Amino acid sequence: MKSWIAFWNILAKDMRTYYLKPPNLSWGIIFPLAWTLMFFIKSGTGFGEVRTILPGVMALAILFGTTSLLAVTVTFEKRGRSFERLLLAPIPLELLMLAKTSGAILFGLANAFVPVLLAAFLVDLGSVVWWQLVTAVVLIAVSSTFLGLFIAVSVSEVFEAQTFSNFFRFPMVFLCGLFFPIERLPALLRPVSYVLPLTYGADLLAGAVNQAARLPALLSFTALAGFCIALFLISLRIVRRKWIS
Amino acid sequence: MVEQGRPAIETSGLTKRYDELVAVDDVSFAVQEGEVFGFLGPNGAGKTTTINMLTGLARPTAGSIHFFGWDYSADVKKAQHLMGIVADESNLYPELDGFQNLCFSAALYGMGRREREQRARELLDTFGLAGAARRKFAAYSKGMKRKLTIAAGIIHRPVILFLDEPTTGIDVASAREIRQLLAGLSESGTTIFLTTHYIEEAERLCDRIAFIVEGRLVRMDTLADLVKDVQGRHIVQLTAQAGVGSIDTLHQAFPEVRFERVSENVLHAHTAEPLPLAPLIRFLEEHGVDVTEAKAIRPSLEDVFVRITGVALEQMRKEKEQAKQKGGGA
Numbered sequence: 001m002k003s004w005i006a007f008w009n010i011l012a013k014d015m016r017t018y019y020l021k022p023p024n025l026s027w028g029i030i031f032p033l034a035w036t037l038m039f040f041i042k043s044g045t046g047f048g049e050v051r052t053i054l055p056g057v058m059a060l061a062i063l064f065g066t067t068s069l070l071a072v073t074v075t076f077e078k079r080g081r082s083f084e085r086l087l088l089a090p091i092p093l094e095l096l097m098l099a100k101t102s103g104a105i106l107f108g109l110a111n112a113f114v115p116v117l118l119a120a121f122l123v124d125l126g127s128v129v130w131w132q133l134v135t136a137v138v139l140i141a142v143s144s145t146f147l148g149l150f151i152a153v154s155v156s157e158v159f160e161a162q163t164f165s166n167f168f169r170f171p172m173v174f175l176c177g178l179f180f181p182i183e184r185l186p187a188l189l190r191p192v193s194y195v196l197p198l199t200y201g202a203d204l205l206a207g208a209v210n211q212a213a214r215l216p217a218l219l220s221f222t223a224l225a226g227f228c229i230a231l232f233l234i235s236l237r238i239v240r241r242k243w244i245s
Numbered sequence: 246m247v248e249q250g251r252p253a254i255e256t257s258g259l260t261k262r263y264d265e266l267v268a269v270d271d272v273s274f275a276v277q278e279g280e281v282f283g284f285l286g287p288n289g290a291g292k293t294t295t296i297n298m299l300t301g302l303a304r305p306t307a308g309s310i311h312f313f314g315w316d317y318s319a320d321v322k323k324a325q326h327l328m329g330i331v332a333d334e335s336n337l338y339p340e341l342d343g344f345q346n347l348c349f350s351a352a353l354y355g356m357g358r359r360e361r362e363q364r365a366r367e368l369l370d371t372f373g374l375a376g377a378a379r380r381k382f383a384a385y386s387k388g389m390k391r392k393l394t395i396a397a398g399i400i401h402r403p404v405i406l407f408l409d410e411p412t413t414g415i416d417v418a419s420a421r422e423i424r425q426l427l428a429g430l431s432e433s434g435t436t437i438f439l440t441t442h443y444i445e446e447a448e449r450l451c452d453r454i455a456f457i458v459e460g461r462l463v464r465m466d467t468l469a470d471l472v473k474d475v476q477g478r479h480i481v482q483l484t485a486q487a488g489v490g491s492i493d494t495l496h497q498a499f500p501e502v503r504f505e506r507v508s509e510n511v512l513h514a515h516t517a518e519p520l521p522l523a524p525l526i527r528f529l530e531e532h533g534v535d536v537t538e539a540k541a542i543r544p545s546l547e548d549v550f551v552r553i554t555g556v557a558l559e560q561m562r563k564e565k566e567q568a569k570q571k572g573g574g575a
Contacts, residue, residue, distance in 0.1 A: 002354075002355025003355065005352055005355045005356070005357065006352055006353045006354070006355060008352075009349060009352035009353070010353075013338070013341070013349055017338070017340050017341070080336065080339070081332060081334055081336035082336050082337065082338050084302065084332060084336055085336060085337075085350065085353065085397075086353065087301075087302060088300055088301065088302065088325060088328075088330050089325065089353035089354065090322070090323075090325040090326040090353075090354065090355075091353065092322075093322075243302075244301065244302060244303065244304065245303060245304065
């Protein structure tokens, strides 16, 4: 019970200090809007295309929203040694890291539904498989956040976190099937697509919104859950090795 | 868990190795409940590494750690509810105000809202920070930051308080206030484990002092017994207009005297018998050193420190404060 008081307060502090700050709130709204507009202009077609581009915009909004903030905030707190206070508190490390990442997960979820809200005014979303969409959004938010955590605990400086984030994010954007179908990628790159969490997330969203999944939903759910667990455990291991050495 | 009558902190053979470097080497000591224990040593001697091992920020390579008789060697984290920890930098959240910082620190220890708010107000009053309760921590002065960091360290009423350099880099008045607050905590029964570069601070606050040099515990005793070593010795402090010249030349001319350069223009001459000053001053002036003051001083813990560690305190303090300023610490 006492650990949950700590959990809730860490989450509430991070929400107040980072995620609900006006610049980040506007980023959370403007970023998905910009992606939507970009895809819309690129497609050159009418509102009918909004449904086609919706899964991609949602996936990118979550990926960029979660990794951008988490990688920087954890690194920033580590640099200022305030993160040390958390490590010295009588809270299990697993719960502490979940508390530190929950804010980013919620931020990612909120980001994902900005384009959905927008699309709801433009096209009919009646055929969307909502349970699959919501589950996929949650899993993408968690896996992207844990990817951000992995980046944050692997570096020492804020600029390194930003550089390292892009090292993962941009290849993922181009290889996950959002811009180019995976089947049309060079044979050498295709296996890489299948080791990226966003590939499974984007496919699940494509299935939920447009019934256009290439992979079985169960496989994608399992793969995403696997990425979440693996990234979290690897991050914990790095924290124990580097910060409690 | 707390077992009455057992030492609050007890280490045996505590060792920390980083590859080839032995940062802490086979350190054993016991700190009794309610005691103020000073842990002194030159920069890089292993003080902070020892605190990190005791508080769970570093894992010992070897040795054991007991708190109140319970063995926490395998997982110090399980004892963190017993401790309050004040790092050598004021590491609260710059974007939160004083009151929020204290409440957040209390929440980390599972204190409920009403209790933590009440305790935060109480501590802000005690530390003279009530007027700055709603000011952002980033806007606090160094002394205020330090006081609030200590308040955050004791908000959950820990039975053991670890203080790493609590007054380094802050103004004299704030340092004095902090010492008074620590003395009050000690009187209320809190066990205090203190590292400091200020010998007078250790002299005023500590019941016992341990000296660590190059990772090894070289001496541990009560203040009275430590000072006994240098009592009966004679120390003359010579102050020069500019530099005090070469120590080696002085050693050659006065082999029975141990010379110690305290700062660029201050020299201590240690002898077993009273030192006739005239020949020494004459010698110095013949060698171009313009002596402006010569006075006998009472041997103190500082002399014990210098004798044990072989390090000039003034230089060490300067290095530490410069390092803090570079790192942007308190």
